[in-house]
Amino acid sequence: MDKNEQSPSRNQLERNLEMSLRKLFRTLRKGLNELYSDYIPSNEFAVLQTLYKNSPLMASEIANELKVSSSHITAVTDRLVGKNYIQRVRSDSDRRIVYLEITEDGKKIANEMDEIKNEYLAKKFIHLTEEEMKLLIAASTKLLD
Numbered sequence: 001m002d003k004n005e006q007s008p009s010r011n012q013l014e015r016n017l018e019m020s021l022r023k024l025f026r027t028l029r030k031g032l033n034e035l036y037s038d039y040i041p042s043n044e045f046a047v048l049q050t051l052y053k054n055s056p057l058m059a060s061e062i063a064n065e066l067k068v069s070s071s072h073i074t075a076v077t078d079r080l081v082g083k084n085y086i087q088r089v090r091s092d093s094d095r096r097i098v099y100l101e102i103t104e105d106g107k108k109i110a111n112e113m114d115e116i117k118n119e120y121l122a123k124k125f126i127h128l129t130e131e132e133m134k135l136l137i138a139a140s141t142k143l144l145d
Contacts, residue, residue: 028124029042031120031124032117032120035116035117035120036113036116039109039112039113039116040080040083040085040109040113043072043076044076044079044080044085045110045113046066047062047066047073047076047077047080047086048080048085048086048102048106048109048110048113049110049114050062050065050066051086051100051101051102051106052102052106052107052110055100055101055102056089056099056100056101057099057100058097058098058099058100059073059074059077059098059100060073062077062100077100080106083105084103084105084106085102085103085105085106085109085110086100086101086102086103086106087100087101087103088100088101089101
C-alpha cells in the first residue's frame with residue numbers, strides 16, 4: 001500500500017472524528033440557543049458581538065467577518081435596528097455609505113449574553129484540562145489551514 005492510500009482504520013477514524021465534531025457543534029449550538037431564547041437568536045448575537053468589538057462597521061464588513069452573505073446580514077441588522085440594539089449612521093464624507101453601530105441597549109444585551117455563554121462553556125469544558133484544550137485548539141487550527 002503506497003503512502004497516498006488510506007487504511008480502512010484511518011478512514012474509519014476520519015469518519016468517527018467527523019461525526020464526533022458534528023455532534024459536538026450541534027450540541028453546543030443547541031445548548032446556547034436554548035439559553036439565548038429569552039434574549040435574541042444566536043445569529044443576531046453574532047452580529048451584535050461583532051459590532052461590540054468593532055463599531056461602527058459596514059454591513060459588508062460584518063458579512064465578511066462572519067462568513068455569511070450580505071443579504072443575511074441585511075435581514076439580521078433590520079431586526080436588530082427594530083429592537084434598538086444597533087443603529088444605522090451615514091458617513092459624513094459620503095452619504096451613500098451606511099455604517100452600523102451598536103447602541104447602549106445593544107451593549108447591555110451583548111454583555112449579558114456573553115456572560116451566559118461563558119458560564120455555559122465553562123460547564124461544558126470543565127472536564128478538560130488546560131493542556132487538552134490547547135491540544136484541541138491546535139488540532140482544529142490545523143484543520144482550518
